Amino acid sequence: MIVLGVESSCDECSVALVRDGREILGHVIATQIEIHKPYEGVVPELASRKHMEWIVPVFRDALKQAGMGADAIEGVAATDKPGLAGSLQVGFCFAKSFAWSRGLDFVGVNHIQAHLYAPLMERTLDYPFLGLLVSGGHTIICKVNGIDDFEVLGASIDDAVGEAFDKVAKHYGLGYPGGKVIDQLARTGDPQAFQFPYPNLYKGNHPYDVSYSGLKNAAVNQLDIFWNGKSEKTMENIAASFERIAVDTLVKKTVKAAEDYGLKTIVAGGGVAANSYLRQKLGSLPGVDVYFPPMVLCADNAAMIAGLGYHLLIRGDRSGWGANISPRVSGFRKSYP
Ligand code: KG4
Ligand code: ZN
Numbered sequence: 130m131i132v133l134g135v136e137s138s139c140d141e142c143s144v145a146l147v148r149d150g151r152e153i154l155g156h157v158i159a160t161q162i163e164i165h166k167p168y169e170g171v172v173p174e175l176a177s178r179k180h181m182e183w184i185v186p187v188f189r190d191a192l193k194q195a196g197m198g199a200d201a202i203e204g205v206a207a208t209d210k211p212g213l214a215g216s217l218q219v220g221f222c223f224a225k226s227f228a229w230s231r232g233l234d235f236v237g238v239n240h241i242q243a244h245l246y247a248p249l250m251e252r253t254l255d256y257p258f259l260g261l262l263v264s265g266g267h268t269i270i271c272k273v274n275g276i277d278d279f280e281v282l283g284a285s286i287d288d289a290v291g292e293a294f295d296k297v298a299k300h301y302g303l304g305y306p307g308g309k310v311i312d313q314l315a316r317t318g319d320p321q322a323f324q325f326p327y328p329n330l331y332k333g334n335h336p337y338d339v340s341y342s343g344l345k346n347a348a349v350n351q352l353d354i355f356w357n358g359k360s361e362k363t364m365e366n367i368a369a370s371f372e373r374i375a376v377d378t379l380v381k382k383t384v385k386a387a388e389d390y391g392l393k394t395i396v397a398g399g400g401v402a403a404n405s406y407l408r409q410k411l412g413s414l415p416g417v418d419v420y421f422p423p424m425v426l427c428a429d430n431a432a433m434i435a436g437l438g439y440h441l442l443i444r445g446d447r448s449g450w451g452a453n454i455s456p457r458v459s460g461f462r463k464s465y466p
Contacts, residue, residue, distance in 0.1 A: 132204045132442065133227065134435025137220030138212025138240050139265070140171045142183040143431035144191040146202070150439035151250050155195030156432045157187050162306065169305045170295070177215030184223045202233065206438020209237030209448070210455040211266065217454035229450055236441045237448040239458060241267060242277050243433040244398035247422035250436050254420065259392040261383050263407070264399035265291035265306070268379070270337045270386050273396065276440050282386050283337025290375055291401045293341035297371055300349045301364060311368045312404050318369030322360035323352065325374045337386045339378050344371065376407045387417060395419045403427040
């Protein structure tokens with residue numbers, strides 16, 4: 130079954146044609162990075178306007194890449210949550226209208242679930258496994274029982290990890306998005322130059338939760354307090370020291386959750402899963418199998434939406450013609466008193 134997937138939740142305008150949830154026939158990711166760069170972050174109004182302009186050409190390009198006509202499409206899936214409302218609406222309405230006009234089945238896909246499906250496009254894994262979803266909007270440690278059956282064990286109580294990378298980069302004028310730049314700078318930096326603090330959330334009912342606002346604040350406002358007194362205060366050293374704590378925190382919590390729940394397989398997904406230090410550190414853990422998506426499927430993309438959409442469609446899930454998007458998604462955030 131060839132499924133058309135559409136993703137427009139933030140600043141990537143993406144369309145994919147995927148056969149049987151795995152085989153990518155055509156896949157275009159048109160990024161708006163250059164458009165938002167001058168503002169050092171995504172401007173929602175601009176993002177939705179660009180999606181309006183781009184969605185049809187991107188769809189055409191994907192068909193061209195696949196070497197097929199629109200008649201070959203047998204089912205349709207689009208991101209329906211979470212994300213920027215105006216942006217989500219463009220891709221979702223486009224996909225829903227296409228399905229309606231062609232009499233095809235249509236299903237809305239949860240973008241967070243799709244990020245953790247991305248590594249499964251290359252292999253089959255047994256459930257349950259430990260999921261680590263790390264993106265610009267979410268940091269979630271969960272037990273994944275099935276394609277859309279997630280038990281959230283831990284989450285960030287404040288900033289998402291990608292957001293912390295972006296905010297530190299923005300403060301130092303490194304541009305947007307910041308994760309990739311910090312990753313690159315960190316490769317030549319001294320990770321011990323600054324001894325930034327680990328968030329201490331081990332107490333009470335939060336053994337797998339993380340926090341990034343303190344670390345971000347330390348890396349931005351408290352360099353002198355945490356400086357080791359020897360290394361130079363270069364951007365490379367700040368990046369490497371920040372990245373060390375940001376990633377080690379994630380790895381510690383992920384390992385603890387995997388051990389406590391007896392899970393021997395860890396699957397990571399989301400934009401931050403492209404981070405080289407995270408890939409190296411998590412990937413070299415003894416006694417567990419760790420899977421990352423290929424780099425192209427880490428950040429927002431329509432292939433993962435078509436891939437997960439296929440499984441939802443063949444099991445009979447459908448979204449009605451009155452279906453709508455949702456900027457937020459319940460069950461993926463923990464609430465605190
Ligand atoms: O999954 P994604 O593309 O969008 C959301 O769903 O949020 O994730 C984007 C996030 C941004 O915060 C970006 O800075 C971060 O992923 N990111 C990285 C790297 N590449 C992208 N963070 C750390 N290291 C990277 N190499
Ligand atoms: Zn994403």
